[in-house]
Amino acid sequence: MKLLEGKPIAAAVLDDVEADIRRLGGTPPSLVFVRVGEDPASVSYVESKRKTAERLGVNSRLDPFPESISEEALLAHIEALNQDPAVDAILVQAPLPAHIESQRVFNAVDPSKDVDGFGRQNLGRLVQEDPDAFVACTPLGIQEMIKRAGIPTEGRRVVVLGRSLIVGKPAALLFMQKGPFANATVTVAHSRSAHLPALTREADILIAAIGRPGYVTASMVKEGATVIDVGINRVEDPSRARGYRITGDVLFDEVAPKCDYITPVPGGVGLMTVAMLMHNTAKACRLRRSGK
Amino acid sequence: MKLLEGKPIAAAVLDDVEADIRRLGGTPPSLVFVRVGEDPASVSYVESKRKTAERLGVNSRLDPFPESISEEALLAHIEALNQDPAVDAILVQAPLPAHIESQRVFNAVDPSKDVDGFGRQNLGRLVQEDPDAFVACTPLGIQEMIKRAGIPTEGRRVVVLGRSLIVGKPAALLFMQKGPFANATVTVAHSRSAHLPALTREADILIAAIGRPGYVTASMVKEGATVIDVGINRVEDPSRARGYRITGDVLFDEVAPKCDYITPVPGGVGLMTVAMLMHNTAKACRLRRSGK
Helix, strand or coil: CEECCHHHHHHHHHHHHHHHHHHHCCCCCEEEEEEECCCHHHHHHHHHHHHHHHHHCCEEEEEEECCCCCHHHHHHHHHHHHHCCCCCEEEECCCCCCCCCHHHHHHHCCHHHECCCCCHHHHHHHHCCCCCCCCCHHHHHHHHHHHHCCCCCCCCEEEEECCCCCCHHHHHHHHCCCCCCCCCEEEEECCCCCCHHHHHCCCCEEEECCCCCCCECHHHCCCCCEEEECCCEEEECCCCCCCEEEECCECHHHHHHHCCEECCCCCCHHHHHHHHHHHHHHHHHHHHHCCC | CEECCHHHHHHHHHHHHHHHHHHHCCCCCEEEEEEECCCHHHHHHHHHHHHHHHHHCCEEEEEEECCCCCHHHHHHHHHHHHHCCCCCEEEECCCCCCCCCHHHHHHHCCHHHECCCCCHHHHHHHHCCCCCCCCCHHHHHHHHHHHHCCCCCCCCEEEEECCCCCCHHHHHHHHCCCCCCCCCEEEEECCCCCCHHHHHCCCCEEEECCCCCCCECHHHCCCCCEEEECCCEEEECCCCCCCEEEECCECHHHHHHHCCEECCCCCCHHHHHHHHHHHHHHHHHHHHHCCC
C-alpha cells in the first residue's frame, strides 16, 4: 500500500505553475474571490487559496458580501468583474445562500475567467474534449495525482461514486476522454445504484465523492485498487479542541491495507484542488494574453 | 423477447409534437437545414427529416452549399440564421467536409436554435440537468423509447458502448441524471476498454453506438437485457439492388433470443432520431415565444 499524499504532488504542480507565471511575465495573473456570508469553512477555504496565490505571485483579492445580498446584486457584481480587463480569473466560493440560484451565478461568470469550471460553457467544452476548457479543480487534481504517480488508466475501470457537478460528473468526463491518463472505462454510481458493493469492487480506480463519512468499507474495494477519497466530512469529536475532525468518504483504516494506492483525508485531494486552481488561473491569464 | 420497434413509438411522439404545435398556434415553427456537399446518406437523411417536418406542419427549408464552401462562409451563413427572427431551429447536417472544423460550426449555432444539441452550451446544460437543454436527438430518442416501453432504469446498469459527442456521451449524461427514466448506474465503454464482453454483460440496458457492424455478439449480452442498437452501418450485399444493406452494431439473430427487449436496424432508433428532432424544434419555438 502506498499513501498517495497531496502535499508533494501539489508542491510539484505549484512549482510548475510558478515557473509558468514567470515565463508569462508582465502583470501577475489576477484572481478575484467572491464570498457570500461568513460560513467558517468558506472563510477558511478562501483564506488558504489566497495564501497559496500570494506565494506564487498571483494577485488575489477578496470581494466579500453579506449573506443577505440579492441574486441580482451578486450577478451585477460578477458582470462588473467579467468586464474588468484587469481581472483574469473569478472564483465564486460555494455554497451560496439558499435564496440565490447557484447554477445561474456560476453560469454568469465569463467562460474565459471561470477557473472553477462550473459554468455551462466550460462543462460543454469538457464534454467536447476542448483543451482550452477550464475543468473543475478537484477532478483535475485527481487526474493530476494519478498522472504524477504514474498510475495507468487506459482501458481500466474507473468507478466514480457520486454524480455532482463539482466532482462526480466532471471526473467521469475527464477519465473517459481520449488521451493519456484518460481512455478509461468509466462508471458513475450514486446513492440510487443497486448492488453498490459489487459495483465498486469492479474499480481499478475508485473515486469516492458521495459526501458520507466512512461510506466506503473494505468489502466495497477490490484488492490492489487505487482509492481516491474526495470526502471532506466534519465528524463530531469531543477529543479535539475544535470539537470535530475531518474524515473522508472512505473508512481508511480497513480499506487502506487492500489498496495499491490510497489518498488520506486530510492531506490528499484537498491540497490538489488549491493547486489546480492556481493552474487554471495561470491558464486563464495565458489564454487571455494569446487572445483566446 | 420483445422487438422494440421505432415506428409506433416515433408515431406516438410525432402525434404529441403535432398537438404541441397546434397548441402553440400562430406561425408554424421553422426549421432550417444546412447541408454541405451531396453525400448520398446526408441527402437522404435531410429528405426524410423534411418530409416528417412537412407532415407535422413545421416550416422547413434546405440551405444547400457546395462541398467547397469555406468555413468562414459557412459560419457567416449560420450567423445570419442565428440573427433571423423567423428561424426557430437550425440543423447542420453532419458530416462536414474535412477542411471545416465541425465542432466550431456546431458551437456557432445559437444555443436557443441548436436543436441537434451538439453545441457546447447545450452540452453544458445537459451536464447541469437544465430542463431547457436541447439534447442530441438520438440519445433523447433512446430515452423516449425506454420511457414509452416502460423499461425501468432507476438504479440499474446502463452500459454505453461508444463515447461519441453525438450519441455515447449525451446518452450517458441523460441516464445518469436525477429523475424518472434516468437515475441509472452508467458505464461508458469503448474500443480501448479492457474485458469488454464481461463489461457489456453487466448491462441491464446496453446501448451499442460503436459504429461497427455486428460488433455485439451473444456472449457479450446478459440474459434478459434490453439492447438498443444505434449502429447504422452499410454492408456490401450484392443480393440487394442498391448493392448494400444497413446493419446495426449488434449481431441481431444471435443476440435477440437472449434479450427482454431489442431494437431492430433499420426500423429502430433511427426513426426516433427524426421524431425527437421535431420534438426539439417545437420546444425551440415554445421557448422562444416564452422569451427564454
